[in-house]
Amino acid sequence: xxxxxxxxxxxxxxxxxxxxxxxxxxxxxxxxxxxIGIKFDQPGLGLKSGADYTGMDVDLAKYLAxxxxxxTPEFVEAVSAxxxxxxxxxQVKFIVGTYSITDARKEKVSFAGPYFIAGQDLLVRxxxxxxxGVESLNGKKLCSVKGSTxxxxxxxxxxxxxxxxxxxxTLCVDALKAKNVDALTTDDTILAGYAAQEANKGLMKVxxxxxxxxxxxxxxKKGDTAFCQKxxxxxxxxxxxxxxxxxxxxxxGPAGYKAGAGNPPTPAPCS
Amino acid sequence: xxxxxxxxxxxxxxxxxxxxxxxxxIGSLLIGTVVAIMRVSPIDFLNKVGAFYVxxxxxxxxxxxxxxxxxxxxxxxxxxxxxxxxxxxxxxxIIGLSFYHAAFVCEALRSGVNTVPVGQxxxxxxxxxxxxxxxxxxxxxxxxxxxxTPLGNTxxxxxxxxxxxxxIGVAEISGLMKEMMEFRADLIIVIFLLVAIGFVILTLPIxxxxxxxxxxxxxxx
Amino acid sequence: xxxxxxxxxxxxxxxxxxxxxxxxxxxxxxxxWWALAQFKEKGNLDAAKWTPFxxxxxxxxxxxxxxxxxxIAAALSIVLAxxxxxxxxxxxxxxxxxxxxxxxxxxxxxxxxxxxxxxxFAFNLYAxxxxxxxxxxxxxxxxxxxxxxxxxxxxxLLRSGVGSLPKGQTEAGLAIGxxxxxxxxxxxxxxxxxxxxPALVSQLVVILxxxxxxxxxxxxxxxxxFQQIGSYxxxxxPALIVIAAIFIVINYALTSLASYLERRTRQRGRxxxxxxxxxxxxxxxxxxxxxxxxxxxxxLHERYRAPGRTDDEHP
Numbered sequence: 001x002x003x004x005x006x007x008x009x010x011x012x013x014x015x016x017x018x019x020x021x022x023x024x025x026x027x028x029x030x031x032x033x034x035x036i037g038i039k040f041d042q043p044g045l046g047l048k049s050g051a052d053y054t055g056m057d058v059d060l061a062k063y064l065a066x067x068x069x070x071x072t073p074e075f076v077e078a079v080s081a082x083x084x085x086x087x088x089x090x091q092v093k094f095i096v097g098t099y100s101i102t103d104a105r106k107e108k109v110s111f112a113g114p115y116f117i118a119g120q121d122l123l124v125r126x127x128x129x130x131x132x133g134v135e136s137l138n139g140k141k142l143c144s145v146k147g148s149t150x151x152x153x154x155x156x157x158x159x160x161x162x163x164x165x166x167x168x169x170t171l172c173v174d175a176l177k178a179k180n181v182d183a184l185t186t187d188d189t190i191l192a193g194y195a196a197q198e199a200n201k202g203l204m205k206v207x208x209x210x211x212x213x214x215x216x217x218x219x220x221k222k223g224d225t226a227f228c229q230k231x232x233x234x235x236x237x238x239x240x241x242x243x244x245x246x247x248x249x250x251x252x253g254p255a256g257y258k259a260g261a262g263n264p265p266t267p268a269p270c271s
Numbered sequence: 272x273x274x275x276x277x278x279x280x281x282x283x284x285x286x287x288x289x290x291x292x293x294x295x296x297i298g299s300l301l302i303g304t305v306v307a308i309m310r311v312s313p314i315d316f317l318n319k320v321g322a323f324y325v326x327x328x329x330x331x332x333x334x335x336x337x338x339x340x341x342x343x344x345x346x347x348x349x350x351x352x353x354x355x356x357x358x359x360x361x362x363x364x365i366i367g368l369s370f371y372h373a374a375f376v377c378e379a380l381r382s383g384v385n386t387v388p389v390g391q392x393x394x395x396x397x398x399x400x401x402x403x404x405x406x407x408x409x410x411x412x413x414x415x416x417x418x419x420t421p422l423g424n425t426x427x428x429x430x431x432x433x434x435x436x437x438x439i440g441v442a443e444i445s446g447l448m449k450e451m452m453e454f455r456a457d458l459i460i461v462i463f464l465l466v467a468i469g470f471v472i473l474t475l476p477i478x479x480x481x482x483x484x485x486x487x488x489x490x491x492x
Numbered sequence: 493x494x495x496x497x498x499x500x501x502x503x504x505x506x507x508x509x510x511x512x513x514x515x516x517x518x519x520x521x522x523x524x525w526w527a528l529a530q531f532k533e534k535g536n537l538d539a540a541k542w543t544p545f546x547x548x549x550x551x552x553x554x555x556x557x558x559x560x561x562x563x564i565a566a567a568l569s570i571v572l573a574x575x576x577x578x579x580x581x582x583x584x585x586x587x588x589x590x591x592x593x594x595x596x597x598x599x600x601x602x603x604x605x606x607x608x609x610x611x612x613f614a615f616n617l618y619a620x621x622x623x624x625x626x627x628x629x630x631x632x633x634x635x636x637x638x639x640x641x642x643x644x645x646x647x648x649l650l651r652s653g654v655g656s657l658p659k660g661q662t663e664a665g666l667a668i669g670x671x672x673x674x675x676x677x678x679x680x681x682x683x684x685x686x687x688x689x690p691a692l693v694s695q696l697v698v699i700l701x702x703x704x705x706x707x708x709x710x711x712x713x714x715x716x717x718f719q720q721i722g723s724y725x726x727x728x729x730p731a732l733i734v735i736a737a738i739f740i741v742i743n744y745a746l747t748s749l750a751s752y753l754e755r756r757t758r759q760r761g762r763x764x765x766x767x768x769x770x771x772x773x774x775x776x777x778x779x780x781x782x783x784x785x786x787x788x789x790x791x792l793h794e795r796y797r798a799p800g801r802t803d804d805e806h807p
Binding site: 311402459 | 496497498499501505509512513516517520527530531534536600601604605606607608609610612613616617620697701702703704705707708715728729732735736739740743744747
């Protein structure tokens with residue numbers, strides 16, 4: 001059985017090597033490019049549009065890459081649940097992806113910003129006047145995305161709500177149009193982006209009564225104060241030069257979205 | 272461990288898994304039998320429809336079928352059984368699982384029909400039984416007995432496949448497992464073993480039972 | 493087979509059959525028409541939702557990269573599952589009870605646990621412990637889940653492949669002085685693997701279908717793309733239908749290949765393991781292992797009388 005043992009061992013080593021090869025190291029800035037995490041499925045904010053990427057977050061990401069001379073941006077999809085991991089393991093230099101600054105997240109990553117203040121809101125059909133805010137959701141069908149805090153927030157306020165959860169908001173939008181759900185909840189920016197899409201124009205409206213405050217920040221490696229400071233300065237310049245307003249108008253304007261109170265925010269100092 | 276049971280409804284989620292498995296098993300057995308009859312029937316059109324169905328379903332990922340049950344049937348075709356979204360998704364998960372595994376039940380039954388000697392069919396016809404009579408009185412009873420092993424395998428696969436229902440938000444055990452793992456990263460291995468052993472407990476008896484039954488019920492020839 | 497089930501239809505039966513066929517065809521068409529009407533009402537038959545699929549844009553930037561990831565995961569899984577299956581399949585045929593028992597427990601365990609449960613476990617385990625580069629975690633999770641389950645199935649295939657060979661093969665191998673390990677490797681396995689080929693290709697269909705579970709752990713495979721396409725062109729339903737069609741075409745081709753291989757192997761007069769013969773049910777392994785063991789025992793006794801040779805020292 002000697003041969004047998006050797007071949008078994010060979011296979012085992014081969015498997016281990018194969019797996020190890022998959023786990024090779026990575027660098028964030030190679031050959032004049034910089035990896036930036038964005039959302040791929042949020043029109044108006046971060047959307048993969050064919051070979052290109054569009055949205056308010058994408059514009060800021062491009063601006064930061066240029067302003068800080070980091071290189072050509074290479075965009076990586078930053079799914080909500082994986083954002084901290086992406087930063088912690090150096091997969092991306094930073095993330096601009098409707099990333100709300102929270103205390104829980106601050107334990108794992110640092111934030112520069114906020115660069116935008118949004119709030120949780122509701123998206124309903126244009127001809128539906130029965131929903132005017134969270135309190136009118138009792139007995140209504142609400143749609144949100146799996147693992148998001150938006151749904152949990154509403155469920156806490158209105159226990160009687162009938163909740164459908166999908167993997168992405170676009171399915172919620174379809175269900176809303178098909179009158180299968182009555183409302184879709186998440187940040188008003190994301191809602192506005194969907195409402196402004198070509199196929200959805202005039203079919204739905206944002207209720208406009210936010211019930212939370214979401215401060216979007218640029219997520220970066222915890223404790224990298226020097227880089228945080230550079231990003232903060234760049235954000236200040238972004239706002240003062242008028243680029244910020246341009247980006248908001250260009251990306252969220254078509255939805256009739258007006259940046260709410262507190263915008264543009266003053267970035268918090270880096271610590 | 273006790274802490275896990277206290278803060279998460281593990282038994283409830285397993286209960287839903289069992290519920291999905293039981294109803295889908297009944298559904299797939301019924302649909303699969305009908306399709307199998309179509310596949311052996313003298314009517315060419317039904318035969319082709321049955322073959323088409325089996326080929327399409329067998330070659331489509333179950334995840335896709337389950338997702339389509341929600342956005343295709345509920346959202347686009349407006350086929351809702353109840354106003355309660357969660358319950359509606361459970362019902363459609365059962366329907367999706369039933370239709371998917373019906374293709375495998377059909378193939379199992381066809382292999383069962385193949386174990387019946389040609390002489391049985393000829394004898395049935397020669398004493399004047401019609402197609403439906405010879406099928407229901409002579410062939411299918413033997414085919415079911417001959418198909419116990421593949422049917423048992425399908426039942427085991429079905430029990431495990433109920434986990435895919437999480438794709439449309441049905442609160443069965445795998446979805447709960449994912450949630451537990453995200454909140455209790457320190458207990459990942461314990462959580463996995465808990466769920467895995469739960470499935471071993473669910474599926475092992477089916478395997479042993481079908482092995483026993485297939486020898487006990489085998490048609491002596 | 494079907495022809496023996498019913499008599500050749502006479503004139504009356506033919507009419508009856510035709511009526512049944514017409515009625516059922518009408519029912520099928522009616523259901524289709526109704527479904528299409530509903531899809532049209534929801535706007536899912538609008539040209540604007542379908543024409544994007546005629547552009548290179550969607551294929552180059554979404555569908556083909558998704559398909560590539562699906563195929564990568566499937567290819568890695570089939571190779572690793574083959575290795576896993578070989579190790580534990582041989583383990584289950586071992587004459588050392590401990591190895592046999594361990595292999596049996598491992599194989600039966602991984603056949604009983606849902607692939608999705610293993611994927612969730614592997615994905616979270618890797619992600620929280622930083623085993624792989626974080627963008628590879630979803631791929632690693634998918635491949636681990638598929639390898640463990642399908643490896644266990646391949647182990648079973650291998651065992652029943654060896655079991656399906658005539659006992660004379662083992663006896664002949666041992667008779668010409670090969671050790672049991674050598675008999676297994678150079679006589680039984682090559683034949684078993686040939687017999688397994690159709691079943692292995694069918695297993696590839698299972699693997700390819702199951703890569704779609706990666707959708708649930710954010711692996712960027714084909715099914716996942718319907719979300720990105722749907723967000724981009726507001727057409728998740730048409731995207732899902734196109735992706736289903738791609739899956740069906742590929743899997744149908746593989747299924748046909750499996751049937752072809754099975755036919756060809758059978759024509760050459762070799763035994764095959766039919767597709768789907770190996771399911772998750774525990775199979776009694778003892779007879780095969782015992783047969784191997786007993787046969788070997790006799791030969792060993794014979795050999796003991798010829799001093800100076802031990803089992804393991806063949807060149």
